[in-house]
Amino acid sequence: MGIKKPVIAVDIMGGDFGPPVVLPGALAAARSSNIDLLLVGRKEAIELELKQHDCSGVNFEIVHAAEVALMNEQPSDILRRKKDASIQICCRLVKEAKADGFVSAGHSGASVACGMFIIGRVPGVERPALATIIPTEKNPAILLDVGANVDCKAHHLFQFGLMAHPFAQDLLDISSPRIGLLSIGEEEGKGNNLVKESYDLFKLAKNINFVGNVEGRDLFTGDVDVIVSDGFVGNVALKLSEGLAGSLARVLKREIFSSTVTKLGAWLSKSAFKRFSRIVDYAEYGGAPLLGLQNIAIVCHGKSNIKAITNATIMAANYVRKGTNQRLTEAISANEELSRYSKAIKH
Template sequence: MANSTPRIAVDAMGGDHGPGVNVPGALAAAREQGLRLLLVGDQTALEAELARHDTAGLDVEIVHASEVAAMSDKPSDVLRRKKDSSIQVACRLVKEGRADGVVSAGNSGASVACGMFVIGRVKGVLRPAFAGILPTVKNPTILLDVGANVDSRPEHLFQFAFLGDVLARDVLRYDSPRVGILSIGEEEGKGNTQVKEAFEMLKASPLRFLGNVEGRDIFTGDVDVVVCDGFVGNVALKLAEGLASNMGKVLKRELTGSLLGRIGTLLAMGRLKRFARFADYAEYGGAPLLGLQGIVIVCHGASSPKAISSAVKMAGRFVASGANEHIRQALEANRDLTRT
């Protein structure tokens, strides 16, 4: 495209709250980073929502889409029968070169399907992967795959490591990301056949490979990229989400259960707010689907404007850094280490 400023297509109809959340979130990101926006969805609804906001100085275009992929829709049905759904239209804009990436809080399965079959993969990528960005006691850790592939071969895990390494360098700005593979023990030789074979490939790669890591290591901040099968990664991600949610409820119950507890809460309010920000998924907005010709970021259905804004900004950084070209180069340079 003649203009080098990243242009992000936003599935403005996706998610639980539709344009009322997606539009202000996207506008906030565009204003902060100077991004160009394509808001995809029902034109009348989007014009009405845009009229409620100050768009002076912003490059915003509405692209009409007459259909919406419902959360209950099967991904295959969205691909075949809802060709004018906002998520498929958004992905088609990337395919046609009118946008560089897509952000959606809608049907995640449909987002993955449209990303894979409409946008297509980067040359050399065997399987795109979902990357979860998790808070730790130090810097965030990338966990992938967290659900795009429920059955992965060793060479897929090998490639996931390169996808995560590029994300860590280009988006999180880590100079030399530390990479580990999730297993049932830290010692070399632990794990199933899939993990053991991927271990040998990664050990021979130029990545800063630490070896096996266990589930408890994910949140220490001592490893920057953790690679695993999508089935395992999704279970780990949902376990972490559930633990954080319920720990918060227990903490609230204990702090407000007595007069002394309530007084202590008031005194510690500043630190408690910092803790809440630490555990807030909205800080990063969504899970990037890595390995496609354009970045696709899938957000939680109940995303807030802050979460949408964070996702759009992440998409902009991914595009501006040239991450997809770095992925292609890394895979091409290490193609001989896989069996494909």
């Protein structure tokens, strides 16, 4: 494990920009972090793009995929009917142990469906979850689920927390990440029925550091490392954050450019603005780990730039090297009785 280089399958056709962005992103990751690549997509498109880049020192192989998952297709249709789609082939390469994990900026619903049914879930895991890494005032934090599961039960939320535990350990390099439940009040007993039932499970959980409920305003302070919610609330929270940061930036720009003096002020303070935008830049973290599969899977934003793909590929390799998924399996297994009990009783 320590000697073998991680092999990452990269869906070169995925994302809004395809090969011209994904390929150089993957190559940069391979060179900087000693990763072997399987480049999955249309052979001709990949070969054509490869000519534009210096590939010396990178160990890669092209794996032809005749089809591409389109954004307007249903995940289930892609899974059933598009056997040669690049995302399906990425998952098969992982399933056949030819790759240790995959990265895709394509159709995220297809990544979830193909990951779940081709690679398969960790024993005991009922619902894989998308975990996004958000910037905070201090260290980054993990918010999950952000859209893989819109209607959840308490034991799903409980497993989301268990699964995020080892990923937060490795992301932040800490032994005991603080896990909070997104609610509308800090005290036990605050929240909707789903949150209250989940709280009861977390209180009894083994080997994790549950810190109780957290509120929307705690997401960005950095005082909690993992924030657990259902996929509907998590997705609303994520998109709201992106939207609000964008709106605030536009309003500030409009106000600043309304006079010469404020414009001069903005010019002088632009290095501060630059550092500031780096903090709110999603590309810093690259992608969202899809937790609960037998192997590592990173789902990237469709709008990912080269840097985002590079960071997502490095992230995938790091989780492979650190054996994060093994610890996820242990966390699920240590708490399996509790999950099964909660699933069995009718709420």
